[in-house]
Amino acid sequence: MKARFFAAVVSLFLISSFVKVNAQSAGATVSFWDDMPNEQLAQAIVDQMTDTELYSQILMFGWAGEEPEQLLYDWVKRGLGSVKVFGWNTNDIHLVAKSISSLQADSQTNRFKIPLFVATDQEGGSIRHVKGDTMITPGNMAIGAAGYPTDAWYSAYYISREIRALGINMNFAPTVDLFTNHDSSIIGTRSFGDDPEKAGILGAAFAAGSQSAGVIPTVKHFPGHGDTELDSHGKLPVIDIDFETFKNRELVPYMYLIKENCPAIMSGHLSFPQIDASGAPASLSKYFLTDLLRNQMGYDGLIITDDMEMVGATIYAGTISNAFKMAIEAGNDIILSSRTAQLNEALWYRNLNLMSDEPEFRARVKDAAYRVIKAKLDYYKSGNEIAPLYPDPDSIDNLIPDREGEMYFVEQACRSITVQKQGSMPLDTTTSGRILLLGSLTCFFNDALLRYPNAGQVYFNYETGPNETQWVIDQLPDISANYNTIIICVSSENHVKIANYFKDKGKKVVILSTMSPELTKQLSWCDTILLGYSWRCEFSLKAMLAALNGEYVPNGVKPYN
Numbered sequence: 225m226k227a228r229f230f231a232a233v234v235s236l237f238l239i240s241s242f243v244k245v246n247a248q249s250a251g252a253t254v255s256f257w258d259d260m261p262n263e264q265l266a267q268a269i270v271d272q273m274t275d276t277e278l279y280s281q282i283l284m285f286g287w288a289g290e291e292p293e294q295l296l297y298d299w300v301k302r303g304l305g306s307v308k309v310f311g312w313n314t315n316d317i318h319l320v321a322k323s324i325s326s327l328q329a330d331s332q333t334n335r336f337k338i339p340l341f342v343a344t345d346q347e348g349g350s351i352r353h354v355k356g357d358t359m360i361t362p363g364n365m366a367i368g369a370a371g372y373p374t375d376a377w378y379s380a381y382y383i384s385r386e387i388r389a390l391g392i393n394m395n396f397a398p399t400v401d402l403f404t405n406h407d408s409s410i411i412g413t414r415s416f417g418d419d420p421e422k423a424g425i426l427g428a429a430f431a432a433g434s435q436s437a438g439v440i441p442t443v444k445h446f447p448g449h450g451d452t453e454l455d456s457h458g459k460l461p462v463i464d465i466d467f468e469t470f471k472n473r474e475l476v477p478y479m480y481l482i483k484e485n486c487p488a489i490m491s492g493h494l495s496f497p498q499i500d501a502s503g504a505p506a507s508l509s510k511y512f513l514t515d516l517l518r519n520q521m522g523y524d525g526l527i528i529t530d531d532m533e534m535v536g537a538t539i540y541a542g543t544i545s546n547a548f549k550m551a552i553e554a555g556n557d558i559i560l561s562s563r564t565a566q567l568n569e570a571l572w573y574r575n576l577n578l579m580s581d582e583p584e585f586r587a588r589v590k591d592a593a594y595r596v597i598k599a600k601l602d603y604y605k606s607g608n609e610i611a612p613l614y615p616d617p618d619s620i621d622n623l624i625p626d627r628e629g630e631m632y633f634v635e636q637a638c639r640s641i642t643v644q645k646q647g648s649m650p651l652d653t654t655t656s657g658r659i660l661l662l663g664s665l666t667c668f669f670n671d672a673l674l675r676y677p678n679a680g681q682v683y684f685n686y687e688t689g690p691n692e693t694q695w696v697i698d699q700l701p702d703i704s705a706n707y708n709t710i711i712i713c714v715s716s717e718n719h720v721k722i723a724n725y726f727k728d729k730g731k732k733v734v735i736l737s738t739m740s741p742e743l744t745k746q747l748s749w750c751d752t753i754l755l756g757y758s759w760r761c762e763f764s765l766k767a768m769l770a771a772l773n774g775e776y777v778p779n780g781v782k783p784y785n
């Protein structure tokens with residue numbers, strides 16, 4: 225009986241919402257595509273919107289399957305403002321384009337015809353949510369090692385050209401978190417380095433390159449994720465620094481980006497108890513987002529939350545619906561959830577009801593919806609090159625991978641390579657004796673064998689577990705007995721353990737470090753150490769092997785102390 229009663233209540237609620245929207249449909253006198261000044265048109269739209277339409281416009285949902293489920297289409301019909309392409313469903317980029325086109329088509333059936341923001345995380349380096357044939361690029365720390373703002377600009381430009389071809393118009397990049405805590409695995413090589421001024425300059429150049437390619441950049445993670453080794457996906461990181469340190473370190477990159485009118489900033493699930501005594505994560509803190517970012521720092525673009533499904537948000541708020549409420553009140557304009565919510569769950573009806581009960585909360589939602597629509601108008605009506613509303617899957621193979629970008633990233637990788645220990649580099653094959661290659665990636669072996677065709681090969685998984693690590697080490701006495709020089713790719717602690725087998729074995733050992741340079745601290749005994757900073761990046765491996773072979777002199781500088 226109770227179950228039937230609850231179902232009836234839910235049905236009545238959904239029907240009443242539907243009736244409410246359609247009852248006002250006849251009153252819609254404007255469309256997103258009308259020829260009117262953007263500020264005036266955005267205001268006219270929000271003034272005519274129902275509470276359902278206003279609240280829907282500030283939400284952004286992702287989807288889990290290869291294609292969006294019907295639930296996401298139902299949200300778009302309700303008026304959902306934005307969708308997010310995560311890395312779970314992007315191996316078939318033709319299907320990604322088809323899905324985006326279909327979602328955008330549904331957005332145009334709504335009465336105001338407001339298109340979607342379509343976002344993803346394509347930072348370069350280790351964070352690459354759109355997969356398929358998109359390029360695996362050197363990433364931020366490699367850009368920081370080279371030190372050229374033009375590298376940041378062109379990296380963003382070529383990355384953005386690829387995702388733009390799929391209809392993605394917003395990228396959650398650049399990351400301007402500083403590499404302050406060297407034990408951080410969540411930031412690591414995603415950072416430009418530990419210099420706030422340099423991060424600001426390179427971040428601003430990255431944002432400009434993205435915009436030039438027709439994609440909206442989103443700077444993250446405000447106010448700074450660099451001084452913690454904790455991951456806000458699983459915990460709420462607490463960064464216990466005073467305001468002077470905070471102002472002169474964390475905020476500096478954002479001041480550069482704000483000065484350059486960056487269009488969007490992502491708020492992080494990060495607690496700074498000496499700055500906001502409530503202990504609230506910045507994403508849920510009115511002090512951080514409204515008092516500091518808006519009023520004191522003068523930022524006027526969009527503020528977008530990090531994923532609200534992360535523990536860093538919900539552990540403080542208690543429930544996901546309360547986290548949404550607090551995020552809106554704090555000053556966020558787009559509330560992001562990696563999960564597509566059910567149409568009738570608490571994060572929807574509780575906050576929709578609150579709009580009726582609390583005029584101040586409704587005004588905040590309306591202000592956020594205005595900012596979102598105004599940003600969409602500025603983008604779609606800019607007259608510049610933008611992501612297509614309906615991407616053509618048949619054209620993708622001509623655009624991805626970006627062939628011009630591939631040539632550029634080889635050059636950029638060469639500028640980034642850093643010699644941590646020179647040793648006997650360049651490697652002289654007349655004195656090196658027999659060479660043994662150890663690594664994970666096919667591209668490493670292919671390029672190494674072009675230079676050292678008689679080299680032996682030992683393959684282990686990129687993400688080597690403890691059992692496999694020990695198995696490889698157990699095989700090395702027999703495998704390596706007749707080799708004199710070892711070239712090994714190192715990207716994890718377990719790879720370091722494999723490399724350390726050769727200590728005091730009388731062999732010349734060359735380390736190609738493909739992730740954090742911190743891994744090489746235990747390898748100072750090796751003959752030669754090159755730093756490439758980049759996760760699974762063919763461009764960086766090519767550049768390190770070319771440097772080792774004496775084909776050019778690498779001049780990269782480790783971008784942190």
